[in-house]
Amino acid sequence: MALMQISEPGQSPEPHQRKLAVGIDLGTTNSLVATFRNGSLQVLADEQGRALLPSVVHYADSGSVVVGDEAQSFAAEDPSNTLASVKRLMGRSYADVSATEQLSTYELIDTEGMVSLNTRAGVRSPVQVSAEILRALAERAQQSLGGELQGAVITVPAYFDDGQRQATKDAARLAGLNVLRLLNEPTAAAVAYGLDEKEEGAIAVFDLGGGTFDISVLQMSKGVFEVLSTGGDSALGGDDFDQVIAAWAMEQTGESNLDARQRRQLLDACRAAKECLTSAETAELRVAEQTLSLAREQFNALVDPLIDRAIRACKRALRDAKLSSDDILNVVMVGGSTRVPRVRERVAQWFGREPLVDLDPDKVVALGAASQADQLVGNRSGDETLLLDVIPLSLGIETMGGLTEKVIHRNTTIPVAMAQEFTTFKDGQTAMAIHVVQGERELVDDCRSLARFELGGIPPMVAGAARILVTFQVDADGLLQVSAREETTGVESQIQVKPSYGLSDTDIADMLTASFDAAGEDKEARALREQQVEAEALLQSLSAALLADGEALLSEEEQRELLAKMEQLHNEKASGTAASIARQIEIVGAASETFAERRMDASIKKALAGRRVDEL
Amino acid sequence: MSEGSQLDFFTLLGLEKSYDIDQAALTASYRQLQRSVHPDRFAGGDERQRLLAVQKSAQINEAYETLRSATRRAAYMLKLAGHAVDTSATTFQDPEFLMQQMQLREELSDLHDAEDPEQALDRFYADVDNALTSQRQEFQGFYELGDYDAAKSSYAKLQFLEKLRYEAEQKESELLDF
Numbered sequence: 074m075a076l077m078q079i080s081e082p083g084q085s086p087e088p089h090q091r092k093l094a095v096g097i098d099l100g101t102t103n104s105l106v107a108t109f110r111n112g113s114l115q116v117l118a119d120e121q122g123r124a125l126l127p128s129v130v131h132y133a134d135s136g137s138v139v140v141g142d143e144a145q146s147f148a149a150e151d152p153s154n155t156l157a158s159v160k161r162l163m164g165r166s167y168a169d170v171s172a173t174e175q176l177s178t179y180e181l182i183d184t185e186g187m188v189s190l191n192t193r194a195g196v197r198s199p200v201q202v203s204a205e206i207l208r209a210l211a212e213r214a215q216q217s218l219g220g221e222l223q224g225a226v227i228t229v230p231a232y233f234d235d236g237q238r239q240a241t242k243d244a245a246r247l248a249g250l251n252v253l254r255l256l257n258e259p260t261a262a263a264v265a266y267g268l269d270e271k272e273e274g275a276i277a278v279f280d281l282g283g284g285t286f287d288i289s290v291l292q293m294s295k296g297v298f299e300v301l302s303t304g305g306d307s308a309l310g311g312d313d314f315d316q317v318i319a320a321w322a323m324e325q326t327g328e329s330n331l332d333a334r335q336r337r338q339l340l341d342a343c344r345a346a347k348e349c350l351t352s353a354e355t356a357e358l359r360v361a362e363q364t365l366s367l368a369r370e371q372f373n374a375l376v377d378p379l380i381d382r383a384i385r386a387c388k389r390a391l392r393d394a395k396l397s398s399d400d401i402l403n404v405v406m407v408g409g410s411t412r413v414p415r416v417r418e419r420v421a422q423w424f425g426r427e428p429l430v431d432l433d434p435d436k437v438v439a440l441g442a443a444s445q446a447d448q449l450v451g452n453r454s455g456d457e458t459l460l461l462d463v464i465p466l467s468l469g470i471e472t473m474g475g476l477t478e479k480v481i482h483r484n485t486t487i488p489v490a491m492a493q494e495f496t497t498f499k500d501g502q503t504a505m506a507i508h509v510v511q512g513e514r515e516l517v518d519d520c521r522s523l524a525r526f527e528l529g530g531i532p533p534m535v536a537g538a539a540r541i542l543v544t545f546q547v548d549a550d551g552l553l554q555v556s557a558r559e560e561t562t563g564v565e566s567q568i569q570v571k572p573s574y575g576l577s578d579t580d581i582a583d584m585l586t587a588s589f590d591a592a593g594e595d596k597e598a599r600a601l602r603e604q605q606v607e608a609e610a611l612l613q614s615l616s617a618a619l620l621a622d623g624e625a626l627l628s629e630e631e632q633r634e635l636l637a638k639m640e641q642l643h644n645e646k647a648s649g650t651a652a653s654i655a656r657q658i659e660i661v662g663a664a665s666e667t668f669a670e671r672r673m674d675a676s677i678k679k680a681l682a683g684r685r686v687d688e689l
Numbered sequence: 690m691s692e693g694s695q696l697d698f699f700t701l702l703g704l705e706k707s708y709d710i711d712q713a714a715l716t717a718s719y720r721q722l723q724r725s726v727h728p729d730r731f732a733g734g735d736e737r738q739r740l741l742a743v744q745k746s747a748q749i750n751e752a753y754e755t756l757r758s759a760t761r762r763a764a765y766m767l768k769l770a771g772h773a774v775d776t777s778a779t780t781f782q783d784p785e786f787l788m789q790q791m792q793l794r795e796e797l798s799d800l801h802d803a804e805d806p807e808q809a810l811d812r813f814y815a816d817v818d819n820a821l822t823s824q825r826q827e828f829q830g831f832y833e834l835g836d837y838d839a840a841k842s843s844y845a846k847l848q849f850l851e852k853l854r855y856e857a858e859q860k861e862s863e864l865l866d867f
Contacts, residue, residue: 224732253732297720389861392814449732459724485754488728490747513862548743549728611735662737669738673745676725681703681718 092223094253094450095214096261096442099203099227099241101160102283104128105436106210107443108218109452114265114440117217125435126213130205131155132194140209153179154193161284162188162199163244164236187240200240204247211250224253226446228438231257231289231303232465234511235523235553242550253449255550257462259289261441262407263298264458266429274402275301275394279420279428281383281410284310288387290394290401299461302393302484304386309379311347311410317375318343318358318367326360335361347372351412373415380419387423393484404428407437461486464547471508471517480545483513490546494560497541501533507543509555526555532562597651604654608646611658612639615665618672626671638664697769698752708766708829710756719753759825760847763832767844772837774844786846789820793853797860806864813857821850 091110095117098105103125107116116124123142131144132154139147147155156179162170167183180191189196211222227250229241238255245252259278266276273294280287287305291298319339323329331339339360346356350369358365391398404420406428411417421427432440448457463484469477470493481491495505505528512520531539540560547553616639623632638661645657699706703718724730726749728742755761767774796813803809824847831840 254729294716294720297724299720392858449729451732457724459720459727459729461723461727486750488743488747489750490744546743546747549746614735614738658735662735665735666737666741669741673726673741677701677722677745680721680725 092450093218093220094224094446096226096446098439101158105439106214107439109447116436129157130202132192159199159202164240200244203244207248224251224450226254226256226442228256228258228261228442238551258438262437265437265441275400276403277401278405280407282408286383288390296458300463302390304390315340315343322360326363398424406430466511475517487547492544495541496537497539500536503531504529528557600651604651701752722749763844817854
């Protein structure tokens with residue numbers, strides 16, 4: 074049968090061969106990679122057995138790039154070429170970060186769009202630095218798993234806006250990873266705990282990290298994780314705990330004039346005292362020449378106002394989810410700061426139940442991402458989980474007078490598409506500028522500028538006659554795409570997308586070229602390989618689809634036509650160039666569009682029919 | 690246009706066309722549909738298939754969000770009945786409703802000076818929610834009688850109340866300093 078001739082013998086994977094996929098938690102301080110193997114979720118450690126990879130990149134004198142613990146050892150000696158916490162710079166402009174990053178030891182440069190860093194290896198974007206971290210994790214995984222990775226799920230904070238998400242995805246592309254999904258960190262944590270649970274109910278994910286607090290409310294039902302709301306405080310974390318202890322200590326000792334170095338030492342001592350109080354009842358603290366004793370009770374009183382802020386955000390998130398604290402079945406704890414007993418105590422008190430702390434709060438996110446990666450790459454069949462995330466911040470457009478008009482509200486489930494109609498305000502106007510922003514505030518200046526679009530090619534008409542329909546589409550990764558159409562004439566308007574923070578395809582191509590040059594890789598060979606892989610993936614998925622539904626949904630002629638084009642792609646893959654394969658992929662894709670739509674509609678019908686049967 | 694995209698939201702989600710919907714059935718069928726069309730189901734598929742999945746999935750989300758919210762459901766049903774609502778200009782001649790609005794607005798503006806703003810805010814939400822519940826019943830009554838003009842005015846009131854609720858949420862952000 075013709076269908077079977079599509080795959081060469083030995084080319085298609087064995088039916089039971091697992092594909093290698095990982096989950097990556099790209100953190101501000103530390104990053105981790107995890108996978109599902111031998112029946113369980115595991116964090117992959119390096120050769121020294123270290124699971125956490127410090128998110129630090131060092132550009133060495135020799136021209137090499139060092140990542141992780143080795144990089145960190147250069148922090149004191151060569152601070153300007155040792156980059157830490159770049160996650161805070163992802164998708165951010167110089168103006169955004171210059172106030173908060175004053176203490177950074179490296180030089181920030183005001184480049185257009187995203188801020189850059191000046192290193193001895195040249196100007197580096199936070200995307201490139203993050204790509205180094207991802208590459209190190211991917212290499213660790215490939216060594217540990219003994220093969221090439223088929224895909225990765227990368228986690229991002231739920232509150233990340235479009236620019237920050239785009240930057241993260243760009244970094245993964247740059248590191249050569251196939252991104253299966255950008256997953257929100259709290260959702261990943263819930264998945265890690267939800268593995269063996271078949272309970273139904275609402276879960277709260279309480280994520281208190283070093284610098285940020287994140288709360289998400291999810292509804293779990295038969296493997297469907299639906300994010301109901303998400304919120305938090307982007308300036309609340311364990312670092313603030315250290316700060317309040319420091320303020321107390323200075324008050325106690327009467328010390329007020331500390332230099333930068335002494336202040337750093339004091340903060341380190343405060344952190345140590347905080348960690349000590351996790352198990353001990355009192356901790357000792359040295360300030361300048363004095364020693365103080367901090368009792369747990371005193372510490373609790375100091376941090377309570379901070380925990381109050383977190384609880385208030387929880388209240389808000391529950392209200393957004395239209396639930397009360399009694400409705401919450403489980404509270405999942407994420408982030409190192411949830412080790413503080415007072416935090417656990419207050420959370421337990423407010424939610425009226427003990428929070429889940431069985432999984433290491435530093436690893437839980439990577440574990441959940443690994444679980445999802447394993448599923449998305451196609452290693453599981455049957456009881457699949459489905460993750461329905463929400464958009465954390467409203468998307469809007471600038472209207473007259475610098476005001477924002479919201480097009481998609483925060484906490485809307487994604488994917489989402491919304492259309493908005495615009496018109497011209499001058500006779501004969503052929504172009505129109507649209508400014509897309511993200512945020513909750515009324516003034517455009519208080520929101521984050523995502524992109525400026527220039528709609529061109531509008532047919533000249535009298536003012537107000539043109540009807541331009543602009544569609545905003547947010548995909549499952551939370552990434553925005555905009556398209557526009559003039560409705561009266563049907564002219565598809567050209568859109569010049571000028572992302573304010575993301576990278577253009579040319580930027581990515583340039584960076585890839587640079588990294589190939591550095592790695593001594595043959596760009597052409599790599600491009601050919603990529604197209605071959607893509608062609609194979611397309612052929613495999615189409616063959617499977619044809620086997621399943623071809624006869625039911627396509628006429629014999631339609632099947633024949635599609636198969637002929639697939640055959641050509643198969644030949645092109647074996648002997649063509651990168652460009653010719655890409656062309657044929659496009660042809661096969663176009664030819665299969667109707668089939669894809671019919672399949673989608675058929676599965677909708679089947680799903681509905683299935684539900685009615687369930688109800689009987 | 691594919692067949693699926695022409696279905697009205699009720700049919701798409703396998704429900705009877707009625708204002709009084711079974712929320713549990715709505716949710717169950719929504720999840721079932723998302724299971725079959727969500728882009729994650731096509732993570733290994735080709736680009737076109739994924740794009741199509743994003744569109745379908747977004748359509749189902751829109752249908753679900755529309756039917757789930759009592760106010761949006763009201764507007765949608767008016768539209769299905771050929772009485773699409775113009776949301777821009779609405780005036781009320783209902784003194785009772787105007788009075789209630791004034792009271793609620795006053796309650797909202799007094800929140801700042803309340804002894805316990807959080808508690809006052811909770812009370813305010815409860816008041817608005819009560820008003821919403823009775824307004825929904827009113828809408829349903831008019832709609833089922835086929836009195837679309839009255840149903841439209843009832844819908845406009847629902848919108849006013851929703852707007853108040855939204856303003857309260859904004860105020861909450863200010864008060865609690867997020």
